[in-house]
Amino acid sequence: MKLEKLVGDRFKERPSDCQIDSHALMIRGGYMKYMANGIFSSYMPLKRITRKIEQIIREEMDAIDGQEVSFPVVMPASLWQESGRYESVGAELLRFSDRGKQPMLLGMTHEEASVHLVREYANSYTKYPFMIYQIQTKFRDEARPRGGLIRVREFTMKDAYSFHTSQEDLEEYYYRCHKAYERIYARAGIPEVISVASDSGMMGGSVSHEFMLLTPVGEDSIAICPHCGYRANMEAAESIIRNERDAESLPLTEVSTPDCHTIEEVCGLLKTAPEKSCKAVVFQRNTDDSYIVLFIRGDLDVNETKLTNHLGCAIHPAVITEDCGLAAGFIGPVGLNAKATVLYDKSLENTNNLVCGANKEGYHFTGLDISRDVSEAEYRDFAKIIEGGICPECGDSSVTISRGIEVGNIFQLGTKYTKSMNMTYLDKDGNVQIPIMGCYGIGVGRLAASVCEAHHDDYGPIWPMAIAPWQVHICAVRSDDEKVKAAADKLYGDLQAAGVEVIYDDRNVRAGVMFSDADLLGVPLRVVVSPRNLEEGIYELSSRDKSISEKITPEKAVERLRELIAEMTALPKE
Numbered sequence: 001m002k003l004e005k006l007v008g009d010r011f012k013e014r015p016s017d018c019q020i021d022s023h024a025l026m027i028r029g030g031y032m033k034y035m036a037n038g039i040f041s042s043y044m045p046l047k048r049i050t051r052k053i054e055q056i057i058r059e060e061m062d063a064i065d066g067q068e069v070s071f072p073v074v075m076p077a078s079l080w081q082e083s084g085r086y087e088s089v090g091a092e093l094l095r096f097s098d099r100g101k102q103p104m105l106l107g108m109t110h111e112e113a114s115v116h117l118v119r120e121y122a123n124s125y126t127k128y129p130f131m132i133y134q135i136q137t138k139f140r141d142e143a144r145p146r147g148g149l150i151r152v153r154e155f156t157m158k159d160a161y162s163f164h165t166s167q168e169d170l171e172e173y174y175y176r177c178h179k180a181y182e183r184i185y186a187r188a189g190i191p192e193v194i195s196v197a198s199d200s201g202m203m204g205g206s207v208s209h210e211f212m213l214l215t216p217v218g219e220d221s222i223a224i225c226p227h228c229g230y231r232a233n234m235e236a237a238e239s240i241i242r243n244e245r246d247a248e249s250l251p252l253t254e255v256s257t258p259d260c261h262t263i264e265e266v267c268g269l270l271k272t273a274p275e276k277s278c279k280a281v282v283f284q285r286n287t288d289d290s291y292i293v294l295f296i297r298g299d300l301d302v303n304e305t306k307l308t309n310h311l312g313c314a315i316h317p318a319v320i321t322e323d324c325g326l327a328a329g330f331i332g333p334v335g336l337n338a339k340a341t342v343l344y345d346k347s348l349e350n351t352n353n354l355v356c357g358a359n360k361e362g363y364h365f366t367g368l369d370i371s372r373d374v375s376e377a378e379y380r381d382f383a384k385i386i387e388g389g390i391c392p393e394c395g396d397s398s399v400t401i402s403r404g405i406e407v408g409n410i411f412q413l414g415t416k417y418t419k420s421m422n423m424t425y426l427d428k429d430g431n432v433q434i435p436i437m438g439c440y441g442i443g444v445g446r447l448a449a450s451v452c453e454a455h456h457d458d459y460g461p462i463w464p465m466a467i468a469p470w471q472v473h474i475c476a477v478r479s480d481d482e483k484v485k486a487a488a489d490k491l492y493g494d495l496q497a498a499g500v501e502v503i504y505d506d507r508n509v510r511a512g513v514m515f516s517d518a519d520l521l522g523v524p525l526r527v528v529v530s531p532r533n534l535e536e537g538i539y540e541l542s543s544r545d546k547s548i549s550e551k552i553t554p555e556k557a558v559e560r561l562r563e564l565i566a567e568m569t570a571l572p573k574e
Contacts, residue, residue, distance in 0.1 A: 413437040
């Protein structure tokens with residue numbers, strides 16, 4: 001491929017709307033173009049990268065007995081109505097009607113479609129276990145697309161679905177898929193990806209893991225224990241609080257706190273620490289706007305995922321009206337008469353001498369003893385785990401919070417979809433049974449962007465050989481020189497004949513422009529042909545990551561490049 005014919009522009013300026021480096025570099029390098037919010041078109045370099053990622057994924061899925069299939073992008077709503085998700089999934093699911101007024105949807109995931117495909121086939125235990133997968137375009141109407149390909153609305157995804165006759169069989173295959181994912185990330189150039197326990201969310205099931213690339217620009221928070229290796233998404237991480245009860249409980253006393261609506265203001269006025277307070281956080285159900293009042297220790301934050309899972313419905317921050325019975329900024333557990341679901345976080349269990357709202361404008365209580373004053377309270381874990389918090393595995397106060405990009409996820413779905421969609425089989429004794437499912441997903445474009453985020457410098461991406469758009473980049477400096485042009489043309493032809501993927505820049509432009517464009521394309525190996533080099537009888541060979549810099553003779557150029565390509569594409573050792 002000649003660079004002058006490559007569709008798409010490369011430029012120096014960082015676009016003002018790009019918040020993270022991978023997004024900016026892929027725009028500057030002519031990889032993709034914005035079409036609408038969270039929707040991009042791909043130019044040739046990005047398409048070549050994602051095609052290679054897809055091939056790696058196919059090889060690893062085939063190696064664990066996966067069978068590639070293809071599901072429709074558009075599905076009838078009836079399929080999702082069978083599973084119950086048509087009503088439970090929110091605005092992320094794009095719903096519409098066809099010309100016959102039949103409700104339809106754009107697939108954002110394909111659990112229902114996978115069950116539909118195999119439920120008549122898999123009617124006997126002899127057909128199990130098996131796994132099907134696809135690599136296909138999906139659409140999820142994300143509320144806040146960001147980071148270029150990191151979070152989009154339209155995307156290409158590998159989703160796989162396994163079917164089993166026992167939980168033990170699912171767990172064994174789940175482990176095989178986990179190892180396959182580790183190989184995929186290693187081959188794609190980011191072996192540093194870690195797996196963390198996660199919340200299953202709308203997918204359902206009891207066990208799930210996310211694969212995270214740790215980076216400060218990640219949108220997920222990861223709780224990590226450096227002592228025992230515990231790792232979990234903050235959404236799923238258990239918050240453990242060791243409360244220390246004062247030896248003597250003070251009497252519950254009403255005190256004036258005018259114009260103090262926040263924990264910080266109240267604690268400042270009363271000269272007490274936030275951890276010695278009880279605050280109210282109020283939400284409303286999306287379905288009927290009914291109120292939920294959650295009491296939690298004043299220095300902690302609510303984990304909305306935990307709360308949503310407990311309630312079994314979507315929620316939003318409350319709008320407190322005058323007639324709802326709640327005194328905003330002064331809500332407390334004693335004397336609360338509002339019509340609301342009242343919940344208590346475990347951080348309050350067995351605590352005393354707390355400050356809390358008095359359910360009266362301008363007043364708080366001191367001396368709150370939960371067990372004495374709110375004897376009916378039941379406690380659950382609704383809090384976010386904190387930096388320096390207690391590890392749920394080893395019990396040390398050692399938890400650190402890191403940021404990460406989710407590059408894949410796996411779920412043990414159980415019978416959530418097979419049961420609701422009436423998929424059954426006959427076991428060896430002729431009894432009707434319900435199969436157990438697993439689900440495994442990787443976003444192809446997000447993985448490409450994550451590799452770029454992990455491996456780049458100020459000048460452009462540094463693509464690993466396995467997924468690079470091309471393997472070798474030839475720069476013909478002074479292509480108006482006949483000798484340079486002839487030598488570069490020959491090298492280009494010889495490399496193509498040898499099966500090497502090569503991009504060739506023979507434009508008559510300044511060397512600085514040529515090298516800047518080469519950096520933005522991020523091809524692993526670069527060969528410079530110039531008048532000075534030819535006078536010495538050599539070509540300059542370098543690698544994009546600056547680990548290689550050597551002079552090679554024209555006669556040995558193809559051989560040396562093929563050696564390096566083989567070394568740089570070698571599969572990682574187990």
